[in-house]
Amino acid sequence: MRAHIDLLRWAEGLVFVYPTWWATVPAILKGWLDRTFLPQVAFTLDPATQKVTPALSNVRRLVGITTTGSPAWRVRLLGDGGRTTIGRTLRLVCHRRTKVSWLVLGSVHERSARERAHFLSDIDRSLRGLQ
Amino acid sequence: MAPLLVICHLRPDSLTRAAAQRVVAGLEKAGEAVRVLDLEAEDFEACLSLEEKLHYDAGPESRPELRAHFDALEWATRIVFVYPTSFSGHPARLKGWFDRVCIPGVAFDAPAGTTRAKRRLTNIRRLEVVTTHGSSRWINLLQAHSGQRLIFRSLLAVCHPLCTVRRTTIYGLDHLSEAEVQAWLDTVEARFAR
Numbered sequence: 001m002r003a004h005i006d007l008l009r010w011a012e013g014l015v016f017v018y019p020t021w022w023a024t025v026p027a028i029l030k031g032w033l034d035r036t037f038l039p040q041v042a043f044t045l046d047p048a049t050q051k052v053t054p055a056l057s058n059v060r061r062l063v064g065i066t067t068t069g070s071p072a073w074r075v076r077l078l079g080d081g082g083r084t085t086i087g088r089t090l091r092l093v094c095h096r097r098t099k100v101s102w103l104v105l106g107s108v109h110e111r112s113a114r115e116r117a118h119f120l121s122d123i124d125r126s127l128r129g130l131q
Numbered sequence: 132m133a134p135l136l137v138i139c140h141l142r143p144d145s146l147t148r149a150a151a152q153r154v155v156a157g158l159e160k161a162g163e164a165v166r167v168l169d170l171e172a173e174d175f176e177a178c179l180s181l182e183e184k185l186h187y188d189a190g191p192e193s194r195p196e197l198r199a200h201f202d203a204l205e206w207a208t209r210i211v212f213v214y215p216t217s218f219s220g221h222p223a224r225l226k227g228w229f230d231r232v233c234i235p236g237v238a239f240d241a242p243a244g245t246t247r248a249k250r251r252l253t254n255i256r257r258l259e260v261v262t263t264h265g266s267s268r269w270i271n272l273l274q275a276h277s278g279q280r281l282i283f284r285s286l287l288a289v290c291h292p293l294c295t296v297r298r299t300t301i302y303g304l305d306h307l308s309e310a311e312v313q314a315w316l317d318t319v320e321a322r323f324a325r
Contacts (some may be wrong), residue, residue: 078284078285
């Protein structure tokens, strides 16, 4: 996991691009979180008090880019596990002022080519001004 | 009720495993014949493959290797998930079980031309979660309980309309004494023996 951990420590922003399955991230992305966000990498644990201290204060920006089969509002209603796992849980170990934003294309299977292209240009525009 | 236990934890000496044994003991006391899916023991593949994704709508017949899982889901009237909460959610392997086993033709039907999936697990009338949290209840609330939400919202939406739910959880595990943990295990067994 060396390369992954080095990149995490180097990055100032993390952009997650994934499909939403069962209203949350695919298993392989969940596994990546489980296996890279280790003690000493993502946080430190005081052995005496068991207090958790964030260790990724280099990360100040979190972005999610996702497509969902259901309408986007329905995924929100179901808890939107992707947004909460990353935008809340992961955010806890990042810089205190970390900004979180999500770009979502809902009902993806019914979208026309034009709508898809529009979503892609949205991503382009949003990330160009990323800071 | 026909209870199906889905368990996922790497370590054989873990609290999750101990809790699963207590669930089984409790259910047996109550006279239930429990079926168990142990995802670690069978080394369940967590990642939906490209092949599976390309033929996502092909139905359970196209996945003979998952036959036992589909049968268990069809048989059960109650599902008990026992897992450790990691990163506020399920272990990846359990998430993979949803991705690969709860597919169209098994968990829901996805008629062409609609976005609304039709429920298919109408035999399931009870969903239960038994899980351990390392951090406190407050931290977990802040993190929004994505693991429990997957079961109590997304999975619940495809079960019987009158399906009931129950959670048996322990928080702040890192701060608890051995006696407190043992007391929780007794609670688990007592809850399932009723």
